[in-house]
Amino acid sequence: MRKIKVFLGGYINYTNAQNLNCRAVAEHLNKENYQVFSLTAHFGKKEKFNVQTFHCFKPFSISKHIGFLLGIIKCDIAYLPKHIDTPFWILKLAQLLKKPVFSTIEGNVTNQDIPNLISLFGSSNIMKEHFRYVNQIFGITQHLINETKSVLKIECNPLFLGVNSHQFTANISKELKSIVFIGGLIKRKRVDEIVKLAINYPAIKFNIIGDGPEKKQLESNAPSNIEFYGALSHNDINTIFEQSDVMFLPAKSEGFPKVTLEAASAGIPSIVYNTYGASDWIENKKNGFIATDLEDVKEIINELLDNSELLQITSENAVKLAKRFDWRNVINDWEKVINNLYNGK
Numbered sequence: 413m414r415k416i417k418v419f420l421g422g423y424i425n426y427t428n429a430q431n432l433n434c435r436a437v438a439e440h441l442n443k444e445n446y447q448v449f450s451l452t453a454h455f456g457k458k459e460k461f462n463v464q465t466f467h468c469f470k471p472f473s474i475s476k477h478i479g480f481l482l483g484i485i486k487c488d489i490a491y492l493p494k495h496i497d498t499p500f501w502i503l504k505l506a507q508l509l510k511k512p513v514f515s516t517i518e519g520n521v522t523n524q525d526i527p528n529l530i531s532l533f534g535s536s537n538i539m540k541e542h543f544r545y546v547n548q549i550f551g552i553t554q555h556l557i558n559e560t561k562s563v564l565k566i567e568c569n570p571l572f573l574g575v576n577s578h579q580f581t582a583n584i585s586k587e588l589k590s591i592v593f594i595g596g597l598i599k600r601k602r603v604d605e606i607v608k609l610a611i612n613y614p615a616i617k618f619n620i621i622g623d624g625p626e627k628k629q630l631e632s633n634a635p636s637n638i639e640f641y642g643a644l645s646h647n648d649i650n651t652i653f654e655q656s657d658v659m660f661l662p663a664k665s666e667g668f669p670k671v672t673l674e675a676a677s678a679g680i681p682s683i684v685y686n687t688y689g690a691s692d693w694i695e696n697k698k699n700g701f702i703a704t705d706l707e708d709v710k711e712i713i714n715e716l717l718d719n720s721e722l723l724q725i726t727s728e729n730a731v732k733l734a735k736r737f738d739w740r741n742v743i744n745d746w747e748k749v750i751n752n753l754y755n756g757k
Contacts, residue, residue, distance in 0.1 A: 416754050417489070419489070481505070522559060583653075
């Protein structure tokens with residue numbers, strides 16, 4: 413049987429949400445059925461991959477066009493998730509060559525109060541013109557689909573992202589002693605709420621993993637029960653996970669924060685806000701917690717401190733959640749999308 417040639421339009425050696433998604437898809441597509449081509453960047457890590465890549469050299473502004481061109485020429489199907497970074501002429505060429513393209517919506521598109529895709533493009537018309545050349549658009553959550561369908565023709569069902577759950581060690585939490593956060597230390601992530609919690613709960617240790625422009629300000633206001641680790645490797649994150657019982661993500665605008673699945677792989681349930689459709693994958697008080705505001709977060713923490721059984725149950729179910737979203741399972745849906753596009757469905 414002829415292998416389907418798939419181009420993944422991301423730089424799989426550089427840490428970025430869309431790049432990491434391309435890397436995971438490249439890793440998990442069945443190599444007996446698919447031949448995969450992707451990109452690497454000169455500013456990324458020097459690594460070897462089990463897929464064919466084009467190395468985007470200096471000057472990047474030129475070499476990336478070469479990489480995308482080769483990808484479209486080589487492929488049968490292209491997955492292009494980096495909307496702003498993907499050259500527009502590449503989309504036109506793909507249509508001209510009858511190479512089907514699919515993409516994913518992974519964050520806010522229309523909400524003007526927070527960074528959105530329309531503002532990144534410059535206008536709604538420019539964004540719509542871009543996606544006019546994309547055969548299928550998928551939201552990574554039902555919430556994003558509902559928010560996007562008024563401006564773009566988007567598929568009804570989500571194409572979920574996955575997690576490499578085997579990278580983390582599952583430990584069932586039985587007592588709340590430590591809360592962890594992973595993410596960029598930027599205003600949108602609202603990490604100052606963790607500082608407020610740490611002041612209110614001096615007996616709980618708070619582990620903050622990540623870096624960003626807000627770090628110095630946060631450190632200057634932080635009590636002694638907060639520890640800042642900066643950016644860490646997966647191995648180092650796993651070590652911190654082994655010392656953590658719950659994750660708290662204070663941001664009120666997210667797509668599908670994959671760190672909730674990574675934490676779940678380690679038996680750590682997450683507390684998240686109800687503003688971006690987390691109920692698509694988290695069941696409140698079953699495999700995690702969905703809060704409305706900071707006071708609600710405090711009530712959840714108080715309940716966990718008083719009821720260790722609830723923590724143990726959500727910890728056990730978090731591991732099951734991670735297994736459900738393991739890339740080894742989720743990749744089946746991605747392969748169906750690729751197969752359907754290849755067969756003209």
